[in-house]
Amino acid sequence: MAWGDGGTGPRLTLAASLNPWWLEVSDLSKFNMQSFEWANAIATPAYVLDIAALKRNLARAAEVKRGAGCKILLATKSFALPAAFPIMREVLDGTTASGEYEARLGHEEFGKEVHVYSPAYSPGEVERVTKLAQHIYFNSPEQIESNLATIRSHSGLKIGIRINPGFSNATLGGALYDPCAPFSRFGATRDMLDRVPWDEVDILHTHALCESGDEGSVGLIEHVGRHFGDYVRRVKVVNFGGGHFINRPGYDIQKLIAAIKAFKTEFNVEVVLEPGAGLVVDTGYLVGSVLGFHENDKSIAILDASASTHMPDVLEVPYTPKIVGAGEPGAKPYNYILGGKTCMTGDIIGEYSFDRPMRIGDRVVFTDMMQYSFVKNNTFNGVPLPDLAILDESGGYRVIRSFGYEDFRHRLG
Numbered sequence: 065m066a067w068g069d070g071g072t073g074p075r076l077t078l079a080a081s082l083n084p085w086w087l088e089v090s091d092l093s094k095f096n097m098q099s100f101e102w103a104n105a106i107a108t109p110a111y112v113l114d115i116a117a118l119k120r121n122l123a124r125a126a127e128v129k130r131g132a133g134c135k136i137l138l139a140t141k142s143f144a145l146p147a148a149f150p151i152m153r154e155v156l157d158g159t160t161a162s163g164e165y166e167a168r169l170g171h172e173e174f175g176k177e178v179h180v181y182s183p184a185y186s187p188g189e190v191e192r193v194t195k196l197a198q199h200i201y202f203n204s205p206e207q208i209e210s211n212l213a214t215i216r217s218h219s220g221l222k223i224g225i226r227i228n229p230g231f232s233n234a235t236l237g238g239a240l241y242d243p244c245a246p247f248s249r250f251g252a253t254r255d256m257l258d259r260v261p262w263d264e265v266d267i268l269h270t271h272a273l274c275e276s277g278d279e280g281s282v283g284l285i286e287h288v289g290r291h292f293g294d295y296v297r298r299v300k301v302v303n304f305g306g307g308h309f310i311n312r313p314g315y316d317i318q319k320l321i322a323a324i325k326a327f328k329t330e331f332n333v334e335v336v337l338e339p340g341a342g343l344v345v346d347t348g349y350l351v352g353s354v355l356g357f358h359e360n361d362k363s364i365a366i367l368d369a370s371a372s373t374h375m376p377d378v379l380e381v382p383y384t385p386k387i388v389g390a391g392e393p394g395a396k397p398y399n400y401i402l403g404g405k406t407c408m409t410g411d412i413i414g415e416y417s418f419d420r421p422m423r424i425g426d427r428v429v430f431t432d433m434m435q436y437s438f439v440k441n442n443t444f445n446g447v448p449l450p451d452l453a454i455l456d457e458s459g460g461y462r463v464i465r466s467f468g469y470e471d472f473r474h475r476l477g
């Protein structure tokens with residue numbers, strides 16, 4: 065039984081269990097009616113994209129685009145599921161990549177604009193990327209100089225420079241996720257900016273946020289206007305990066321829209337945003353099953369889903385993901401530590417409480433598992449990779465891809 069289905073008791077809907085803000089979205093009633101009965105019937109582990117939730121998030125992105133007159137790209141580093149691209153393509157302007165492979169993915173699977181930034185490119189990578197992307201960003205004036213001839217041998221390519229604006233607003237992970245942390249390798253610092261060949265540069269790029277609220281987005285936009293205005297006036301486009309958590313409850317997109325409009329009016333530039341997490345936050349699940357139990361002062365349930373292999377951010381950030389129908393330790397009568405089956409002692413997802421004792425085979429539905437999850441997973445200990453699946457708006461469940469021994473073996477040479 066999936067936690068939250070409640071057996072004979074009342075069904076727990078996602079909206080009721082997690083996020084009252086969702087209840088205010090009037091046109092997505094199907095999503096709010098969604099129960100988790102489907103989780104009992106599926107093979108686990110599985111990452112499941114909830115199409116209704118994705119559409120809800122895309123509707124917010126569309127509102128920002130419309131209101132601000134800006135472009136929005138998907139940062140594929142956070143979420144790269146080609147099966148979802150047709151829906152995303154309807155709203156978004158393209159993708160932004162971290163290098164050649166993601167640029168190729170964006171070019172072949174998404175279409176529209178492809179932007180690419182890397183703090184350094186491998187030999188030949190810029191030349192290869194010129195065939196995949198139309199917007200290529202560099203990390204320093206020297207990188208631009210050394211790649212200028214390559215770029216200019218292809219007509220129509222736009223050059224970007226990433227700057228380090230010295231604006232810190234990451235809301236999690238401290239320096240781990242703050243692109244402006246001391247000694248950051250990302251972006252030209254102020255002292256380098258007069259060496260940038262501005263006449264060759266089309267786009268000023270800055271990525272400084274992480275899961276930031278509207279105050280972070282607005283703060284960054286105003287900071288760049290206030291402190292880098294002389295450079296902004298030399299380009300046609302400003303890309304304010306990712307980390308705009310526009311689908312987080314409480315994020316006031318009207319404030320973002322107003323800040324972008326004011327910036328565009330003052331500097332007469334186009335504005336681009338390239339969020340990843342903010343587009344797919346709360347749009348899907350990782351469903352695992354209870355495989356067994358262990359007692360060692362506390363009750364421990366061992367799952368076929370693992371923090372170490374399937375939710376690396378749980379250990380890296382770190383954070384404790386939510387589970388449908390579970391409470392914090394002590395909030396409900398039955399307490400368990402949930403862990404994966406790898407050898408890593410720290411492969412612990414968290415400690416939770418439940419309304420009834422767990423049983424082997426119970427499904428456990430972790431929420432908010434579309435961002436930085438399957439794009440980062442691994443097969444440590446030979447742990448099987450979860451299925452990639454889609455839950456459509458009428459509740460239909462479709463596995464896009466299953467993985468087996470061959471996928472594990474293939475990566476080992």
Ligand SMILES: Cc1ncc(COP(=O)(O)O)c(C=O)c1O
Nearest residue numbers: 139142271306307339340341342
């Ligand atoms: C350059 C750049 N753009 C966009 C993003 C996407 O950020 P997020 O997923 O937090 O929106 C990142 C994330 O690291 C990034 O490094």
